[in-house]
Amino acid sequence: MRVLAACSLGGSGHLNPLLPLLRAAEGLGHETLVAGPPALAELVEAAGQRFWPCGEPPESEVAPIRERLALAPPREASELANRELFGRLATAAMLGPMQELFDRWRPELVWREPCEYASAVLALAAGIPTHQVAVSLASVEAASIRVAAPALERWRTGLADELMASWYLSGFPASMDPSAFASTGRFHVAAGPVADDPGRWWPPVGGPRLYVSFGTVLGHMSIAADVLRTVLRAVSELRASVLFTVGRRFDPSELGPLPDHVRVEQWVEQSEALELADAVVCHGGSGTTFGALAAGVPVLAVPLFSDQFENARRVASAGAGALFERRPEARSGVVDGRDAPRLAEAIVGLLGDGDLSIGAKRVAGELAATPEVTELVETVLAGEEPSAHRLKDG
Numbered sequence: 001m002r003v004l005a006a007c008s009l010g011g012s013g014h015l016n017p018l019l020p021l022l023r024a025a026e027g028l029g030h031e032t033l034v035a036g037p038p039a040l041a042e043l044v045e046a047a048g049q050r051f052w053p054c055g056e057p058p059e060s061e062v063a064p065i066r067e068r069l070a071l072a073p074p075r076e077a078s079e080l081a082n083r084e085l086f087g088r089l090a091t092a093a094m095l096g097p098m099q100e101l102f103d104r105w106r107p108e109l110v111w112r113e114p115c116e117y118a119s120a121v122l123a124l125a126a127g128i129p130t131h132q133v134a135v136s137l138a139s140v141e142a143a144s145i146r147v148a149a150p151a152l153e154r155w156r157t158g159l160a161d162e163l164m165a166s167w168y169l170s171g172f173p174a175s176m177d178p179s180a181f182a183s184t185g186r187f188h189v190a191a192g193p194v195a196d197d198p199g200r201w202w203p204p205v206g207g208p209r210l211y212v213s214f215g216t217v218l219g220h221m222s223i224a225a226d227v228l229r230t231v232l233r234a235v236s237e238l239r240a241s242v243l244f245t246v247g248r249r250f251d252p253s254e255l256g257p258l259p260d261h262v263r264v265e266q267w268v269e270q271s272e273a274l275e276l277a278d279a280v281v282c283h284g285g286s287g288t289t290f291g292a293l294a295a296g297v298p299v300l301a302v303p304l305f306s307d308q309f310e311n312a313r314r315v316a317s318a319g320a321g322a323l324f325e326r327r328p329e330a331r332s333g334v335v336d337g338r339d340a341p342r343l344a345e346a347i348v349g350l351l352g353d354g355d356l357s358i359g360a361k362r363v364a365g366e367l368a369a370t371p372e373v374t375e376l377v378e379t380v381l382a383g384e385e386p387s388a389h390r391l392k393d394g
Helices: 012-027 038-046 059-068 074-105 118-126 138-155 159-164 224-235 270-276 286-294 308-317 337-352 354-368 373-381
Strands: 002-006 031-036 051-053 109-112 130-133 167-170 183-186 209-213 241-245 262-265 279-282 299-301 321-323
Touching (some): 002 012, 002 074, 002 118, 012 031, 012 286, 031 038, 038 051, 059 074, 109 118, 118 130, 138 167, 167 373, 224 337, 270 286, 279 337, 286 308, 286 321, 321 337
Parallel strands (some): 002 109, 031 051, 167 183, 241 262, 279 299, 299 321
């Protein structure tokens, strides 16, 4: 079977959830291909996947929207991202090259991350099955589809309802992520081999190990320097070994001198960082947040925009981490130097709270009870509803 994975703007956070499914399909003898904006080419090829470049909106149209995400009121930010950026601009840019791919390669199944709509338009018109692969919580994805619906009607009448009726494949825990999609299949990815020397990333000092990451999108935004410097101030006096990743679009030299117990990198393999981490501080992005919980590591979420606020609330409610509350007078999710003392206190609290570690391990156990990704892929490629695949203990 020819399986197409379709990814829109959003970088590694939108691509990474698709990769385990593709590798599982390849292991079962199927042919795979990833379609997405040209900016994804390097990431896709580094993951060992074949890539078909589609279009992307010009930076002159994307940048103003991206800048507003952390500053606008939640409703406006959601409409800008879901309706204007993904529903209108990105879909228009993707459709032409995606149509050429469909004509030439003729996919038999489409796996798409929920912000990518061009493949759904074409697949549904051609009667090709299409499944959504979660990049965030199901409630967030469903709300995003509703917000995008006015733009989606331009491409295909009734598209939003068709997407809600499609199968939904998720690596998130059911206890934190109830789903309204027609059939939801959950899975986990078995841990790979232990890295040869995961300790090489960490400063050689005593104390707990704290992994800090604010994802890849922040580096494109003008608030990046203020946010990352604030976080650096918060960890500068900690008695801990701190690994701090800032993304490939941010120059670490902008942070200035570093304490001996802090190491800053643009990027490290997250699984390697989590092998030794005792706690994680992040922006609440789904990949980092739920990657940490899958490894049994508690999280302090400092949300800045989009789904990060809801992710943070769910983590805190589950007792698997904590939410850093912004100042009442702060602009939306922005943090700055005035927040550094409170953030430092919150991190100390995270490191000293054994109950949060127990909560994170409980979530990890729940995820480990779901089918391993290859089992779920076998189910859906056979045309069986993913919701029919029960948990191992059920």
